[in-house]
Amino acid sequence: MIDRKIKMQDIFAALTALLKEHGDIDVVREAAAFAAWKKVAGESLSEHTSPVAFTENKLTIAVADRTWQRNLKGLSAEMIFRINSTMGSSFVKFIEFTIDKSVVQDVKTPDAERAGFELKVLYEITDRLKESADIIQDGEMRRKFLLAAGSCLAREKRMGDAR
Secondary structure (H helix, E strand, C coil), rough: CCCHHHHHHHHHHHHHHHHHHHCCHHHHHHHHHHHHHHHHHHHHCCCCCEEEEEEEEEEEEEEECHHHHHHHHHHHHHHHHHHHHHHHHCCCEEEEEEEEEHHHHHHCCCCHHHHHHHHHCCCCCCCCHHHHHCCCHHHHHHHHHHHHHHHHHHHHHHHHHCC
């Protein structure tokens, strides 16, 4: 347990360094916010939530229904504090909980669907972003960061195509 805790501290120290170096890139900030949410939310809460956007210091989290929205809204100040403590700065100022059951269910997709999704999302990653992510020593955390960044890029692309 102690080794895992030390490893997570190292990972988030690397994310903080990545933000300091590349914090002007929207996708980097969003991916870091998503990773911080998942760490703070923990495994059980992450099954019922999904980060969907981070803009202007506002983290948007999808939840399945009004009950989750109401309960988490009451915890948002604590969650903001924990996220900012994790990242070492006043990174998140506000958390908005939106009801979107389909997004939350996408988190629970079967392995085959998830693998296809990951391939599609990783295709969006730029060489510069890959190089920047190399600062994250832990391979699994680096993969999660790149998946979050790729997901953001894919969403931006879809929203641009919809216009």
